[in-house]
Amino acid sequence: MQDNAHHPVNGKPVQSLGVGFPYFAALPADLYRSDLVSFVEITPETLCRQRVTGTTIQIDIAADRLATAQETCAGLPVVIHGVELSIGSAHGLNNAYLRMLDSFQKEWPFAWHSEHLGFQTIAGDNDSRLEIGVPLPMPATVEAIELVATRSANIQKRYSVPFLLENPAHYFSELPADPEIGNEYKFLNVFTEQSGCYLLLDLHNLYCNAVNHHFNARDVIDTLPLDRVIEIHVAGGSWRDGFWMDAHDGRVPEPVWELLEYVLPRAPNVGGVVFELLEEYAIRLGVSAIENELRRAWRVWTLSHGPN
């Protein structure tokens, strides 16, 4: 079993939390009070409402939803996994999200904070912000890295907890790249060096890209800065129109479990593994099947970290 006092961030060690699960209001609270969930991943936007006045956007925490979530999670450690930041948007990130998270942290402190590496908004007319409707990957360019690294460093400083970016699943076989960066995975190395921030290694995203773009996921893992990985995601997907899609719609495929077994002993600062699902599929999959996936994650976690 590894030392729990991991790599320090802002002078504090990263907590070793074990196996986590996203918070879904629709699932029974008992799931979060079982031994199978030792921390909860919160997407704060799901506890919020958004108001748009002209071009001004405000995201407000809905007090009753927050109270229900806190009661359900019953004192478990929480980590933040946002979806609305659009950290890579060249025209500007979503400051309304950050203002909301300022308030959220006061209400419910979190161990670390993650977001998706990509962009989902572009500039519209009159300073408006247009949502694209799907998240898109960043090009592996110097300009893109500088933008994301600077913003990430500022965010990590703002909340005084580790800030992690998640490697995306995407369906473009080739992304624009500057020769000095190389490719999207070398982007992650340069990002951690430049920003001082961390990675959320989503193994299902990596698996999707490996299947769709025909490469060996382990070869890529061997090139990543695994000492900077603080959280790992496992998830399920499905085929659509000839692409394996990061749909978060079911059980974790066997090759993704194998990747988890491969990565965990090699990533010394991992604080937790989360089984990702979309809420609608969590309901369809059912608590029993979710528990089975969590047990499997615990088995792999315990092999490398010992019992929590």
Added chain:
Amino acid sequence: MGLIEYQTVLGRMLREQNRDDHLRGVTLEESESRYLENLRDTAEFRFYGSVQRSWCIARATKAAHLTLSLLPQDERERLLDEWVDSGSGAQSFFFVEAESFLNFIGRKLSDRPREFTVCQFERATLRASNGADVFVAPDPALLQKADTCLRRGSYAALVSFEAEPDQSSHGPLAELFSADLILMFSPGLPQLWHEPAPDELALWDALDSPTLLRTLLNHGHSLETLERLLTHGAVETTP
């Protein structure tokens, strides 16, 4: 290629799949333009386009489930296509997306009074339930100042299910229409709606534009009715 140019064109290509002027206002070298144009012809871009479109349609369908269920399939598909073709359907927050889409289809249903009413009903339910998350009943002492300006509540609505001569086609909603029902939706009501009393209806009608309290009292509206609707959120003070 600059990051903002790349993102702008790629974002437009997905948001505006039926348009061809994605390069408008963007300065690119010829090779960069060619790269983006060629990207449009790839299977992977078409996949992104298909996913984007289906997600936008799914968001809109969820927002107006009841109203859409009353429309013939071809009409439903036409409205959804028109909505998505206009670049809409991409907002991730449900309420904002739902309110926008219900306003859009409301404008398209002027020749379908029954479906229009159901659309208003669906929007009123959505507004009141969204408002209930944040509504705090205001202090009735606000009504002690005659120069207080009042208006209809931001999360309130009135829906009239007017009876029509031909009731046979109303299906599961026939009862609502046959009873000539009027419902007032307010975020502070326990069930978000009630059947308004005549004095409440008269006050709602009087507030079709912001009005001073003094004027309302001079026109015979009672302080008791005002206080009741203020407490429910059917009436609010102007900022």
